[in-house]
Amino acid sequence: MTSIYDFKVKTINGTETTLEPYKGKVLLIVNVASKCGFTPQYNGLEALYQKYKESGLVVLGFPSNQFGSQEPGTEEEIQNFCRVNFGVTFPMFSKIKVNGENTHPLYAYLKSELPGFLGTESIKWNFTKFLIDKNGKVIQRFGSATKPKEIEKEIKSLL
Template sequence: MPSQLFSIPLVNIHGETKTMADFTAKAILVVNTASECGFTPQYEELEQLWQRYRAEGLMVLGFPCNQFGQQEKGSNQEIEAFCQLNYGVSFPMFAKVEVNGSGAHPLFGYLKSQAPGLLGHQAIKWNFTKFLISDEGRKVERFAPMTKPLTLADKIARILKDSPTD
């Protein structure tokens, strides 16, 4: 497993420090999220994926970001309450991060370097960009905000089926 990825420090939505190693799984879906975005209803499908595949080894990780249209203005506590109340989110959520620029969280720096966007551009263009990490972190795929989470179900199922069991 790429030590660079799994040593990246994270702060969860409750302020607890973790690393990516705390969230290892056969497949990890990392998403930059926002509460006031046209794509916000994707929380529902992300939760459906989490409920459907977590016992088989899927981890869904949500990272609120306020860099796109100021669509995530709330505090971490407000974000958590919004996600739980409106979408029943139970997958791990993290403290608000930046995904682009000099203040970009190291996780997103790593993911963008492993899976550049269209025409090799590394910048994340909008909320709900998705990164699917598989093969113990050796493979990273990027999906655009308009890609609905449930369209990734077959891909996730294949990764989980093809991953060695513990």
């Protein structure tokens, strides 16, 4: 892969695409789950998206069932849950693995570009966030406990 925009991903509706449509945008890529203590962060992610989408921010949600089986549903169930409970309108994608042997190539890339605490590449839990600038560079990684509102300043500086 030459850039983040080349990775193949599947939308939550099953359409294969790449991240190319988001070129020139600031991206916040998040591994999400519906039955997690951090699930209320969907509210904050949607708020950031609504506030800054016209300025060039796109939040991208990638469900993963790797942490405590907290995303057991089908893509349709995930989409309905997010829409009904949190009013999510930002792009959502099909379930992926973010760790282990079958890690999605996008997440392998994100983790290699910006390792976590003490240089570890693994994702520790749901709602780990990667901030990508308009040129596709991985700028910052935020852990699950970091609320979306807490990274607004970093997002604004990239817009």
